[in-house]
Amino acid sequence: MAHFDEKAKPFSHKWLNERMAVDTVKKVLSTEYWIPKDINFLWAMGMILAATFGLLIISGIFLLMYYQPSVDSAFDSVNYTIMNEVGYGWLWRHIHGVAASVVFLVIYIHMFTGIYYGSYKRGREMIWLSGMLLFVLFSAEAFSGYMLPWGQMSYWAGMVITNLFEGFSPTIAGGVANFPGFVEWLRGDYVPGQAFLTRFFMLHVFLLPLVIIAVIVLHFATLRIPHVNNQHGKEIDFDEAAKLYKEGKKKESKVIPFNPVFLSKDVFVMGVYFILFFYLVFFHFEFAMDPVNFDPADGLKTPAHIYPEWYFLWSYEILRPFNKDLGLIAFGFAQVAFFLLPFLDKSPVVAPANKRGLFKVWFWVMIVDMIVLTVMGKLPPEGIWTVIGLVAALVFIALFVALPFITKFEKKA
Amino acid sequence: MKEFKILAVVVILSLITYWGVEPFAHSQMHKHVEGHNFVYDGAADIAEATTEKAAAKKAFWGEVNQIAKLPGNAAAGEALFGTCMGCHNGAGINMGGVIPPVLDHAGSLYDKKYLIALIKDPAMASNVDHKYAVTMMHPMGAVQAMVTTPQQIADVVAYIKAKKVGKMTPQAAYEEACGRCHANRYGNLTQLGETPKFKTEKEALAHKLKVLDEQALVEKYMGKLPPDLSIMIRARSEHFMETFIENPQTQLPGTSMPRVGLTKEGYEQVKAYLEETGDPSKEARHAIGPWVILFFVIFTVLAYLWKKHHWKDLH
Numbered sequence: 001m002a003h004f005d006e007k008a009k010p011f012s013h014k015w016l017n018e019r020m021a022v023d024t025v026k027k028v029l030s031t032e033y034w035i036p037k038d039i040n041f042l043w044a045m046g047m048i049l050a051a052t053f054g055l056l057i058i059s060g061i062f063l064l065m066y067y068q069p070s071v072d073s074a075f076d077s078v079n080y081t082i083m084n085e086v087g088y089g090w091l092w093r094h095i096h097g098v099a100a101s102v103v104f105l106v107i108y109i110h111m112f113t114g115i116y117y118g119s120y121k122r123g124r125e126m127i128w129l130s131g132m133l134l135f136v137l138f139s140a141e142a143f144s145g146y147m148l149p150w151g152q153m154s155y156w157a158g159m160v161i162t163n164l165f166e167g168f169s170p171t172i173a174g175g176v177a178n179f180p181g182f183v184e185w186l187r188g189d190y191v192p193g194q195a196f197l198t199r200f201f202m203l204h205v206f207l208l209p210l211v212i213i214a215v216i217v218l219h220f221a222t223l224r225i226p227h228v229n230n231q232h233g234k235e236i237d238f239d240e241a242a243k244l245y246k247e248g249k250k251k252e253s254k255v256i257p258f259n260p261v262f263l264s265k266d267v268f269v270m271g272v273y274f275i276l277f278f279y280l281v282f283f284h285f286e287f288a289m290d291p292v293n294f295d296p297a298d299g300l301k302t303p304a305h306i307y308p309e310w311y312f313l314w315s316y317e318i319l320r321p322f323n324k325d326l327g328l329i330a331f332g333f334a335q336v337a338f339f340l341l342p343f344l345d346k347s348p349v350v351a352p353a354n355k356r357g358l359f360k361v362w363f364w365v366m367i368v369d370m371i372v373l374t375v376m377g378k379l380p381p382e383g384i385w386t387v388i389g390l391v392a393a394l395v396f397i398a399l400f401v402a403l404p405f406i407t408k409f410e411k412k413a
Numbered sequence: 414m415k416e417f418k419i420l421a422v423v424v425i426l427s428l429i430t431y432w433g434v435e436p437f438a439h440s441q442m443h444k445h446v447e448g449h450n451f452v453y454d455g456a457a458d459i460a461e462a463t464t465e466k467a468a469a470k471k472a473f474w475g476e477v478n479q480i481a482k483l484p485g486n487a488a489a490g491e492a493l494f495g496t497c498m499g500c501h502n503g504a505g506i507n508m509g510g511v512i513p514p515v516l517d518h519a520g521s522l523y524d525k526k527y528l529i530a531l532i533k534d535p536a537m538a539s540n541v542d543h544k545y546a547v548t549m550m551h552p553m554g555a556v557q558a559m560v561t562t563p564q565q566i567a568d569v570v571a572y573i574k575a576k577k578v579g580k581m582t583p584q585a586a587y588e589e590a591c592g593r594c595h596a597n598r599y600g601n602l603t604q605l606g607e608t609p610k611f612k613t614e615k616e617a618l619a620h621k622l623k624v625l626d627e628q629a630l631v632e633k634y635m636g637k638l639p640p641d642l643s644i645m646i647r648a649r650s651e652h653f654m655e656t657f658i659e660n661p662q663t664q665l666p667g668t669s670m671p672r673v674g675l676t677k678e679g680y681e682q683v684k685a686y687l688e689e690t691g692d693p694s695k696e697a698r699h700a701i702g703p704w705v706i707l708f709f710v711i712f713t714v715l716a717y718l719w720k721k722h723h724w725k726d727l728h
Contacts, residue, residue, distance in 0.1 A: 037727060040416050042423075079644050080599050083694065090694035091701075109423060250727050261727070264720040271713030275706060282702030287435055294648035294691075295640075305442050310434045371426065375433030379441050 030259035034242050036230035037256050043228065044269035045110040051270055052103045052277075053216070057209065059096040062089075067148065069201035071194050074150035075296045094285045100142055101288035102277060104311035107135060115341065116363060118350040119229035125342040126222040132339045134219060137212045139312070144204035146309065150197060151293030156306045158192045158200070168325050191299055233350035305380060313377030314370050318397075320381060321390035330393060337400040344400060347407035358406045362399060369395050439650075446656040446663045451677045453527040454478060457660050458540055466542075473537050477530045480563045485571025493569045496559045505605060507627060509552030510634025512593045512604070520578035522590055522682075527674030528570045532560050539671030540662050552634070583689060586682035590673050591642065594631055599643035599690040604631055635669045644691035646684070654687075655680065 008015040016022050035043075066086055068077040082089035111131070114120055120128035143161065147154045165186055168177040188195025227238055236254050244253035256262055280288070287310075292303050308316050319331035349356060353363035369392050376389035449457055455474025462470045500513040519528070530538035535553040536545045545551050560569055581589075587597070588606060596603045603624045611617040632638040646654070656663055658680060661670040675683065688695060 040419055042419065076598075084599060084690075090697070094698075105427060256727065260719075261723045264716070264723045268713065268716040268720045271709055271716045274709040275713060278702070278705045278709060282698050282705065287431070289647075291648050291650065294644050310430070313434065367426065371430050371433065374430055375438065378434045378438040385441075 031257050032242065033224070033258040034238050034245075034255040035228050035258055035262040036234075036236055037254055038230040038232060038234070039228075040231060041265075041269045042109065042113040043262075044266045045106055045113060047263075047266040048106050048270055048273050049103065049110060050216070051273075052099050052106060053212075055095060056099045056103065059092045059099065060205070060209075062092040063096055064205055069148070069198050071150060071197055071297070074148060074197060078149045079294070091281075094281045094289075097288045098277065098281045098285050100145060101309065101311070102280065103138065104142070104309075106273075107138060108311070111135065111338070112367065114229075115366075116353045117229050117231065118233055118345075118353070118356075120342045121345055122348060122350050123226040124222075124229065127219065127226065128342050129339065130215060130219040130222050134212065134215050135338075136335075137208060137215060141204060141208045141212060142309065142311070144200040144208060146293075147192075147197060147200040148204060149293055150297045152295040152297055152301070152303050153290050153293040153306070155192055155297035155299065156303055157308055158196065160306060161308075162186050162192070162196075164319075164328070164331070168328060172325055192297075229350065231352070233352065235350075307378050310374060310378070313375075314373035314396075317373040317377035317389050318393045320377070321386060321393050330397065333397060333400070337396075340400075341403075344403040345407045346404050347410040349410065357410050359410060362403065362406055365395070366399050369399065443650075443653070446652075448652070448656045448659060451524060451659060451675065451680060453524045453530065453672075453674055455530070457663065458537075461662065470537070473534060474530070476563070477526055477533060477538075480529045480533070480566050481526050483563060483567040485564075485567035485569075485574075487568070487572040487575040489565075490568035490570070490572025491576070493560055493565055494572050497556075497569070500553075500555075507630045509550075510630060511552060512627070513553075514589050514593055516573065516577055516589075518577060518579060518581040518585065518589060520574045520576065521581065522586060522676065522679035523573075523674045524676050525570060525574055527672075528573060529566055531674065532556055532566045532569060538674065540660060541669060541671045543667065544669055581682060583682045583686035586679060587686035590675060590679060590683055594635065594639040594670075595642045596628075597642050597686075597690055600686070604628055639670065642687060642690075646687040646691035654684070658683070 002018065004018050005014060008018065013022070063078075063082060066077060066081050066089065068074055068081075078093070082093055114128065114131070143157075147158050162183055165179065166183050167179040170178040170180075172178070184190055187193070188199060227236070230236065234254075238255060241253045241255040245255055245257070250256075290309070292305075295303075307313065315331060315334045318334040319327045321327075322330055345359075347356070347359070353360050372388065372392040373396065376385055376392060379385040379389075381389065455470060455477065459467055459470045459474060497516065500508055501516045502513075503515045505512055523531075527538060531553070534542075534557065536542040536551045545554075560566055584600065584602075587600075588602065592602055592606065593604060601608050604627045605620075605624055608620065608624075611620065628638055649657070653664060657665070658673060658675060660672050661668050662672075
């Protein structure tokens with residue numbers, strides 16, 4: 001039994017320390033959580049994501065107070081009640097909509113930073129995998145949220161994406177990968193309707209946020225032991241560096257404490273980000289709120305162009321140029337390709353891509369290919385766009401097939 | 414400095430992606446329609462007409478342009494205008510598919526040449542003559558028997574342009590120009606105008622029945638019930654709205670929506686109303702936005718000083 005000081009005032013520092021070891025917790029999580037000094041502003045993306053997620057939750061709570069998950073009133077509860085009647089309802093909605101779009105931009109920057117600096121291997125595999133899991137969860141969260149205003153794009157995107165779950169054609173492999181009735185089970189109806197809307201509402205406001213918060217905690221936990229990577233991929237003896245820092249030899253030490261030194265830089269980068277973010281919220285929100293979704297859902301009127309939000313376009317474009325079955329395989333490949341990165345990269349070298357020979361080429365081709373896929377995913381599948389889209393999709397697949405060979409070669413070099 | 418180089422790479426790649434999925438993709442998805450600045454001289458109609466129709470359109474608009482040159486006599490026009498009041502009386506009774514519009518602000522709302530064309534041949538003026546090719550008659554077709562000579566047309570239009578003018582609220586402009594076919598539920602408008610407050614549910618339901626009856630007539634006449642315009646201003650781009658209202662056929666070939674012939678001024682008023690119902694936060698956004706951004710500029714400066722303080726003795 002631990003010792004408790006009878007005289008300690010309830011909730012005093014000592015009292016809390018005896019019961020919850022607050023000093024130790026503070027050290028472990030904050031003042032003696034060591035971060036390498038050799039970093040740039042890209043290392044702040046994690047905190048920016050956390051802040052944006054916070055904004056999404058806060059704005060979401062306010063929207064939830066007025067949103068009505070009914071096919072008859074969902075559209076007007078968003079576009080009239082929230083936008084016209086509720087004080088500052090428009091502000092919460094624009095924050096929510098812009099944050100939902102911008103959060104993916106930051107996720108991609110965060111992700112490609114990780115790839116560029118090789119921060120997914122040599123002990124950091126779990127950071128990468130939990131991060132990719134967050135990406136999938138955020139995608140599901142974004143998709144389910146997109147259903148809620150019950151506009152034309154909600155309805156038709158919901159139709160197209162749930163159709164994917166039908167599986168492969170019945171003629172493939174005796175129909176083992178064909179799931180008759182699964183789409184209807186998923187929708188709770190033959191077409192997106194009330195059951196569909198209510199279940200996506202539940203997913204969006206309850207189950208998915210809950211899981212996301214849990215996985216964010218996991219993502220933070222995976223960081224604690226391997227530590228954050230640094231700009232040159234140098235291995236750091238954190239114990240020794242921490243000792244130097246604590247002795248006051250800050251210049252010699254290669255590390256800084258999370259709080260307040262790392263945090264002070266994070267908060268500065270966050271400030272710059274929020275200037276841009278609120279500029280978008282007030283003056284340039286249309287990019288995040290597709291005009292098509294301001295037409296109420298109509299199951300009898302297919303929009304001329306159906307496309308997902310920009311952050312899904314690259315994987316949509318990997319699906320689209322092929323026939324149904326090939327497309328599904330390619331799409332599935334695209335979904336797992338990034339997950340497998342730590343295992344496809346056979347080189348033990350942790351260094352910036354630009355210092356890694358052929359991997360440098362691989363990285364920049366991948367970035368360009370992702371951008372090309374994204375743009376082609378939005379363009380109508382006609383003429384030259386189809387050809388470019390197909391080539392870009394094939395390049396994507398080839399890149400990930402080639403990665404083990406490229407990185408093996410690097411090891412010998 | 415290295416961080417700025419990295420920032421430049423991130424910003425450039427983000428902007429290329431943005432350009433590709435927004436301005437560029439949209440320019441490829443929607444055909445470009447040239448606006449004609451609310452001038453109605455038939456040039457667009459003739460250009461887009463099929464070869465068999467082009468001659469008739471050319472002749473029609475040629476005559477319209479001729480009539481426009483005649484000096485109209487507003488006093489003589491007033492007497493003739495009396496015959497218009499037989500239908501355009503504000504009684505709200507459906508005639509041949511739609512309720513004839515109130516003409517209180519017609520002189521401000523509608524273009525002179527458009528009015529001339531409309532009186533001469535309503536279907537041609539509205540550029541929906543394809544709808545009346547065989548069996549149907551335009552609901553306003555009777556005007557061709559009432560106001561017949563070029564001089565009479567010029568007189569009536571001179572009267573409308575002189576007397577039926579004045580300041581109108583955006584809502585009045587919308588109701589006169591669009592409201593007979595398009596409801597606007599966020600503006601509490603149906604095809605029968607503003608919905609009053611009712612004391613009993615029975616009265617409300619009785620009114621709703623009347624609205625449904627009116628909508629059924631409009632639907633029968635138009636082929637489908639024209640969409641509610643509550644937030645159309647956010648569902649379509651500004652350029653689409655402008656060119657579509659000028660000449661619906663350019664954006665939706667074959668549509669039964671008639672050209673309404675709005676003047677620039679009339680269009681601005683209608684647009685103002687659509688913004689009132691569809692995008693009411695515009696003013697608030699522009700009022701608050703700069704302050705929020707200023708807050709974060711100050712926040713960022715303070716954060717930078719804090720960062721400097723902690724990082725100054727690290728290197």
